[in-house]
Amino acid sequence: MKNLVILGAGTSGTMMANHMMHKLDKEEWKITIVDQYKTHYYQPGFLFLPFDIYKTKDVKKKGKKYIPKKARYVLQKIDRIMSEKNRIKLEHEFLDYDVLIIATGTKIAPEETEGMKAANWHKNIFDFYTYEGAKKLRNKLREFKGGKLVVHITEMPIKCPVAPLEFAFLADSYFINKGIRDKVDITYVTPLEGAFTKPKATAALHHLLEEKGIKEVTDFDIERVDYENNKIIDYGGREVPYDLLVTVPTNLGDEMIERSGLGDDMNFVPTHKATLQSKANKNIFVIGDASNLPASKAGSVAHFEAEILTENVMRFIKNKPLKEEFDGHANCFIETGHGKALLIDFNYTHEPVEGTFPLPGIGPLKLLKESRMNHMGKLAFRWIYWNMLIKGTHIPFVSATMSKKGKKLDKV
Numbered sequence: 001m002k003n004l005v006i007l008g009a010g011t012s013g014t015m016m017a018n019h020m021m022h023k024l025d026k027e028e029w030k031i032t033i034v035d036q037y038k039t040h041y042y043q044p045g046f047l048f049l050p051f052d053i054y055k056t057k058d059v060k061k062k063g064k065k066y067i068p069k070k071a072r073y074v075l076q077k078i079d080r081i082m083s084e085k086n087r088i089k090l091e092h093e094f095l096d097y098d099v100l101i102i103a104t105g106t107k108i109a110p111e112e113t114e115g116m117k118a119a120n121w122h123k124n125i126f127d128f129y130t131y132e133g134a135k136k137l138r139n140k141l142r143e144f145k146g147g148k149l150v151v152h153i154t155e156m157p158i159k160c161p162v163a164p165l166e167f168a169f170l171a172d173s174y175f176i177n178k179g180i181r182d183k184v185d186i187t188y189v190t191p192l193e194g195a196f197t198k199p200k201a202t203a204a205l206h207h208l209l210e211e212k213g214i215k216e217v218t219d220f221d222i223e224r225v226d227y228e229n230n231k232i233i234d235y236g237g238r239e240v241p242y243d244l245l246v247t248v249p250t251n252l253g254d255e256m257i258e259r260s261g262l263g264d265d266m267n268f269v270p271t272h273k274a275t276l277q278s279k280a281n282k283n284i285f286v287i288g289d290a291s292n293l294p295a296s297k298a299g300s301v302a303h304f305e306a307e308i309l310t311e312n313v314m315r316f317i318k319n320k321p322l323k324e325e326f327d328g329h330a331n332c333f334i335e336t337g338h339g340k341a342l343l344i345d346f347n348y349t350h351e352p353v354e355g356t357f358p359l360p361g362i363g364p365l366k367l368l369k370e371s372r373m374n375h376m377g378k379l380a381f382r383w384i385y386w387n388m389l390i391k392g393t394h395i396p397f398v399s400a401t402m403s404k405k406g407k408k409l410d411k412v
Helices: 011-023 043-047 131-143 163-177 199-211 255-260 299-317 372-389
Strands: 002-007 029-035 039-041 060-062 072-075 078-082 087-090 094-096 099-102 106-108 147-153 184-189 215-217 222-226 231-234 239-241 244-248 251-253 284-286 330-337 340-346 355-359 363-367
Touching: 002 011, 002 094, 011 029, 011 299, 011 372, 039 043, 043 131, 043 163, 043 372, 078 255, 099 299, 147 163, 147 239, 163 184, 163 199, 163 244, 163 330, 199 215, 199 340, 251 255, 284 299, 299 330, 299 372, 330 372, 340 363, 340 372, 363 372
Parallel strands: 002 029, 002 099, 029 072, 099 284, 147 184, 147 244, 184 215
Antiparallel strands: 039 060, 078 087, 087 094, 106 251, 222 231, 231 239, 330 340, 355 363
16 A cells, blocks of 8 residues: 655645545555644635634634545644655654655744744734734724734745735725724835735735825835834834734744755745656655745645646656646735725736636636625635635636636646
């Protein structure tokens, strides 16, 4: 019996367990998926928790419910990958593998920035990239009466690069609805040259920030948080004062990757960007946020990767050449407040395209334009996530790749 082991039972790992269970010969292969947490979180929902749009029950469920019944589900901490022996050391046992898929994601590391995770962490300095952070920020916003709100990104890459922008837009809408927008000064602070990584989307998003009266501070390379005087300071000496700081801390890969000697300086695994195979080990594949790919760290990317990775794992098992077909395809809803959203669709090399999605000329979603339908699509995605995406179910009309003209190709 041969062993396929998947490390991580989040979005990417759960998807791959379901995909591979349908592909592998059950008489020849055993699938094991490992995670230390029983709860599966719908991470895109963390954005909505602080604004009382979602309840806690909307964003968490028992992970076991989504793991294939014929797979072995191991709840243990992962100590390290011993790649030279094709073995994994867990908290209480060792696992041998013939093929390994790393899907351990990324975690926030506020301790990487001086003063961030200090006396005022989760008091007037918050994250919303964790379940606990989003809940505590919700409680803080309920009592917030006004002042300087700073929405800040420490450094790239981060999970879902548009989420901080969405937070700023939703905060604008939230405070308008509470009748105190005139008492809240919102500033968006980023290490990037503009609001986003792609120039075409940056222009559209900059316009929205201006329209909503949200100040924009760019090229801000933070040195430290002066939590005693409520201000963030960059290496050039610039200061941005705050009464409430909502920050996206440094994102790092799992510490287990560092212990295993498989990662870069941020614990992301060097990965072939078109095949999703580890650059160091041919029988190791990487999916989602655990890789160092220059693609967006977002759920849609993991979904598109899963389509191609499933085929490449099967090709590897059959000693066939891998397909170099993953092009960094991503599409992201961007909540803009007041029941509207943008939708952007892009890949490694191509700017976000205009038009309609998923069907050209029909839609019903509009690309690079605000619409209520886009907002409804964002909300509907929660149902799609729990009922289709992580179960490995085909999602009609949604392609894994883009053509050079930005039009969708058939799934691989």
